Amino acid sequence: MQDNVILSFEDLDIRFTLRGQVLNAIRGISLDVYRGESLAIVGESGSGKSVLTKSAMGLLDANGSIAGGHIWYDDKDLAAFKTEKEWLTIRGREIAMVMQDPMTSLNPLKTVGAQILEAVQLHQGLRGPEAKAAAVQALADVGIPDPQARYKQYPHEFSGGMRQRVVIAIAMACRPKILICDEPTTALDVTIQAQILDLIRTLQKKLDLTTIYITHDLGVVANVADRIAVMYAGDIVEVGSCDEVFYDPRHPYTWALLSSLPQLGVKGEDLYSIQGTPPNLFYEVKGDAFAPRNPKALKIDFVKRPPYFDVSPTHKARTWLLDPRAPKVEPPEHVYKLRERGGVGYV
Amino acid sequence: MAKYILKRVLRASVTLFIIITILFSLLRLMPIEGYFDNFDKVSSTEIQVKLNSLGLNDPLPKQLGRFYNQLLHGDLGTSNIYRRGVSINTIIAEKIPISVKFGLISFALSLVMGLALGIWMAYSTRTRFKIGDRLGTVLIVVVQAVPAAVYHIVIQFVGSQYAGIPMLFDEARPISYLLPILSLSIGNTAYYAMWLRRYMVDEANKDYVLLARAKGVPSGAISRRHVFRNAMVPLVQYIPGSILSTLMGSLYVESLYSIPGMGGLLVTAIKRQDNTLVQALVLIYAVVSILGLLFGDIMMAIVDPRISLAKKEGSR
Numbered sequence: 001m002q003d004n005v006i007l008s009f010e011d012l013d014i015r016f017t018l019r020g021q022v023l024n025a026i027r028g029i030s031l032d033v034y035r036g037e038s039l040a041i042v043g044e045s046g047s048g049k050s051v052l053t054k055s056a057m058g059l060l061d062a063n064g065s066i067a068g069g070h071i072w073y074d075d076k077d078l079a080a081f082k083t084e085k086e087w088l089t090i091r092g093r094e095i096a097m098v099m100q101d102p103m104t105s106l107n108p109l110k111t112v113g114a115q116i117l118e119a120v121q122l123h124q125g126l127r128g129p130e131a132k133a134a135a136v137q138a139l140a141d142v143g144i145p146d147p148q149a150r151y152k153q154y155p156h157e158f159s160g161g162m163r164q165r166v167v168i169a170i171a172m173a174c175r176p177k178i179l180i181c182d183e184p185t186t187a188l189d190v191t192i193q194a195q196i197l198d199l200i201r202t203l204q205k206k207l208d209l210t211t212i213y214i215t216h217d218l219g220v221v222a223n224v225a226d227r228i229a230v231m232y233a234g235d236i237v238e239v240g241s242c243d244e245v246f247y248d249p250r251h252p253y254t255w256a257l258l259s260s261l262p263q264l265g266v267k268g269e270d271l272y273s274i275q276g277t278p279p280n281l282f283y284e285v286k287g288d289a290f291a292p293r294n295p296k297a298l299k300i301d302f303v304k305r306p307p308y309f310d311v312s313p314t315h316k317a318r319t320w321l322l323d324p325r326a327p328k329v330e331p332p333e334h335v336y337k338l339r340e341r342g343g344v345g346y347v
Numbered sequence: 348m349a350k351y352i353l354k355r356v357l358r359a360s361v362t363l364f365i366i367i368t369i370l371f372s373l374l375r376l377m378p379i380e381g382y383f384d385n386f387d388k389v390s391s392t393e394i395q396v397k398l399n400s401l402g403l404n405d406p407l408p409k410q411l412g413r414f415y416n417q418l419l420h421g422d423l424g425t426s427n428i429y430r431r432g433v434s435i436n437t438i439i440a441e442k443i444p445i446s447v448k449f450g451l452i453s454f455a456l457s458l459v460m461g462l463a464l465g466i467w468m469a470y471s472t473r474t475r476f477k478i479g480d481r482l483g484t485v486l487i488v489v490v491q492a493v494p495a496a497v498y499h500i501v502i503q504f505v506g507s508q509y510a511g512i513p514m515l516f517d518e519a520r521p522i523s524y525l526l527p528i529l530s531l532s533i534g535n536t537a538y539y540a541m542w543l544r545r546y547m548v549d550e551a552n553k554d555y556v557l558l559a560r561a562k563g564v565p566s567g568a569i570s571r572r573h574v575f576r577n578a579m580v581p582l583v584q585y586i587p588g589s590i591l592s593t594l595m596g597s598l599y600v601e602s603l604y605s606i607p608g609m610g611g612l613l614v615t616a617i618k619r620q621d622n623t624l625v626q627a628l629v630l631i632y633a634v635v636s637i638l639g640l641l642f643g644d645i646m647m648a649i650v651d652p653r654i655s656l657a658k659k660e661g662s663r
Contacts (some may be wrong), residue, residue: 057561059557059560059561062473084565084566088563088565091560091561091562091563092561092562092563093563096561096562097558097561099554099557099558099561101554104553104554104555105554105555105557105558106555106558107555107559107573107577108555108577108652108653109576109577109580109650109651109652109653110572110573118559118562118564118572119562119563122562122563122564123562123563154652154653156652156653167558170558170562171562174562174563
């Protein structure tokens with residue numbers, strides 16, 4: 001593992017057993033996360049974004065398991081962890097998580113103070129008044145006014161945005177090195193979304209964090225991410241810097257995803273939407289998983305799974321189109337208009 | 348909170364006033380034969396004398412007024428038939444302690460056993476074969492589906508035939524307490540286990556539990572601090588009612604083991620038309636039910652900060 005890589009997925013396979021059937025949720029993913037960067041994992045619902053990150057914290061549902069591959073962190077293979085004791089050395093302490101819905105991710109019957117205190121006691125080793133002071137400070141750090149009084153309040157006395165700040169305060173109180181933000185703004189008002197993203201960015205700089213965002217909101221991605229990994233059907237089909245993926249996309253699925261952006265719509269016409277549905281992961285996927293929905297798919301796309309082709313040292317995509325023998329297939333023209341249309345972000 | 352409780356108590360008093368008035372008026376419609384052991388042989392003058400002495404010939408409002416006056420002085424009246432001339436306070440004071448004793452012991456037992464079984468079942472849903480959950484479900488279904496009378500008799504029969512425990516209650520022999528307590532607690536045990544299991548499974552699947560795991564809380568602490576605590580909230584509401592209802596005793600279990608408690612008293616009083624005893628007992632039952640509900644609501648407000656009795660009282 002290179003020095004600047006903090007977390008590395010290597011040929012990871014994750015399976016779920018549902019009513020005796022096996023679902024291949026993650027199919028051979030390799031991905032490096034660099035120290036201090038912001039990585040965004042994008043993809044539609046069910047593409048395996050959350051499963052991938054949960055696997056790094058040992059939080060897969062009971063019927064899910066790592067069937068192959070490795071998750072490297074600090075020279076330890078997290079994929080080989082079996083006991084809760086092993087995972088407790090990672091959860092919170094090394095990797096913390098902010099979840100999607102702040103309305104349900106706090107215990108309604110405990111004061112927010114007590115919930116932050118739990119993290120402080122576990123990970124900062126403080127007790128008594130010192131621990132309490134640290135918890136109050138954690139509230140202040142995430143921009144909650146009057147933290148002394150707020151400490152004693154219950155989650156229902158907070159607004160959605162404020163609760164998400166509390167969730168972030170809990171994650172920060174663990175003093176993690178990696179912060180996973182699983183759709184951190186999906187359940188919030190647009191005005192609050194920007195504030196929460198700002199907060200995470202500020203904390204990241206201050207505490208030298210690595211952040212992994214999971215989202216299907218490309219606007220969020222453009223705002224916060226250094227790099228993007230595009231997921232489809234349990235696989236990463238394209239990964240590169242923000243600019244590379246947005247302005248020089250190579251995988252047909254990335255083209256389709258960007259084409260669905262409202263910025264690229266033509267006035268008076270319907271917005272673009274991708275035809276068909278993702279493959280059923282209960283069956284083995286043959287070739288390129290996106291081929292059946294890709295009108296310009298090559299014959300080989302249905303037969304053989306493409307390897308990764310490097311576009312640049314930082315940009316690679318899993319498509320036969322990048323093979324030197326492949327015929328020239330141009331992406332939809334409008335994809336290249338993204339830059340002149342003002343990019344993806346909404347800021 | 349104090350204001351809310353005061354309001355509820357006042358409202359409860361109005362409810363009680365209505366219950367007593369209706370009950371008292373209805374009982375006055377009962378045939379007067381019930382007041383005499385040998386009505387046919389008594390002359391009509393004697394009848395009138397007796398009715399006068401009982402105050403039954405006065406107009407209804409006057410009788411009611413007298414009854415309320417008595418109640419305010421803590422006097423439930425005097426028995427007419429059941430134990431003629433004995434104060435009802437005395438009769439009840441003799442019978443209540445034994446019912447309460449049995450009731451409280453079996454309540455405590457069912458709480459301990461029910462919660463333990465519920466926790467075990469909830470825990471077992473996460474294991475591979477769910478053995479605890481399956482066994483517990485069998486027990487709960489049997490207890491719920493078989494009529495209480497049947498399993499009471501089975502307990503009495505098995506206990507006395509095979510374990511050599513006395514079949515009937517005998518105050519001098521502590522071992523004879525065992526079977527009635529078992530009979531009394533088994534229904535509630537199943538009830539607590541069923542609901543605690545259900546609420547714990549519900550809570551364990553909530554997002555905040557995932558967040559607690561993500562911040563590194565060990566699973567044992569999550570079960571205790573988060574899941575169990577939250578799952579108890581809906582159950583807590585029933586606890587005061589369960590404790591208070593021990594005052595009333597159990598009709599079936601007490602007669603099965605011939606325990607001289609409160610259980611059969613109301614039925615006997617109604618059968619023998621002892622009207623003053625009937626009205627006293629119904630009054631006690633009504634107070635117990637109303638207080639049970641009130642204390643249940645107060646308990647809920649104590650354990651669940653989202654419930655604010657003081658402010659949202661109007662919406663109830």
